[in-house]
Amino acid sequence: MADMNPITSGMYLQNQKKVEKQTGNSALGKDAFLKILMTQLQNQDPTKPMDDSQFIAQMAQFSSLEQMTNLTKAFEDFAEVQEQSQMIEYSSFVGKEVKWHELTEEVVEDGKPITNEGTGQISAIRFVNGKVEFTLADGKVISPGNISEVLSSGTSANSLVEASMMIGKTVSYANGETEGTGQVVSVTKKDGSIVYNLSDNTTIKADQINSIS
Structure with a gap:
């Protein structure tokens, strides 16, 4: 029968003083944690298996570590979304x-x-x-x-960009004695003024708009 390497107390996770990662981060990641646990199971003596309570404790520790990792990732994703949202908001300046x-x-x-x-x-x-x-x-x-x-x-260019946010909106307008309703399909600049082109082929200016929906 082939020699077997008995599991010793020094191999338990709680006795691992420090695990160095090649990335330079000394924190034990969930992948490294699971690898150590699998190594323990593979090298244990079948006649003296790991105590159930210790195994359960280590699995609970692994589950907790995985949850912490997922929570950290969620916070990082949230922070990234917040930063993008702020960038969009401040871009109007x-x-x-x-x-x-x-x-x-x-x-x-x-x-x-x-x-x-x-x-x-x-x-x-x-x-x-x-x-x-x-x-x-x-x-x-x-x-x-x-x-x-x-x-x-x-600048006029920035104003045109802001005006383009009206595209797709339905507006009611008063153009002289004519009143009507139409959807903004495009925005252009003519003679220094912003002009809204509607779906009914009418062109109006901002001061002629009565309501937006």
Whole structure:
């Protein structure tokens, strides 16, 4: 009969001091946990099998580890969705003229900090370490908390993008003495003004719209 390698107390999971992973992360993942458990079962002495209570405890520990892993993944996915949602929301600021202010480390005689102020057009937005940053046309970088006032609706291109959100909406309008209802099928810019093209071949402007549904 072939020699068998008896299982020893040093092979139990609770006695594993540290498991080094090649990734550099010292945390024991669920795959490594299961691999160690399977190794224990394969190498145990059939005449002296692992105690049931210890096996159940280790399986419970594995189940708990798997749940923690899944929960961590769920939180990571949620954070990613939140970041994408914020990016979409803040993207509406691109092209807008804003007034900003920021406190400096310099102080005046009474001890109050000096505040820098300015205006500029937001040209880009990005996330840095989970925080939103706006880059102005002059290269100045500010955060949402630095914005004290939005001075304009932005460039014509940005206004056209915002107007395009009306596509598919049903509007009622008053065009001179003519009143009607139609669905917005496209948006164009004509002579510097935004024009809405309706499904009934009517073209109207924003100030002619009475209701949106």
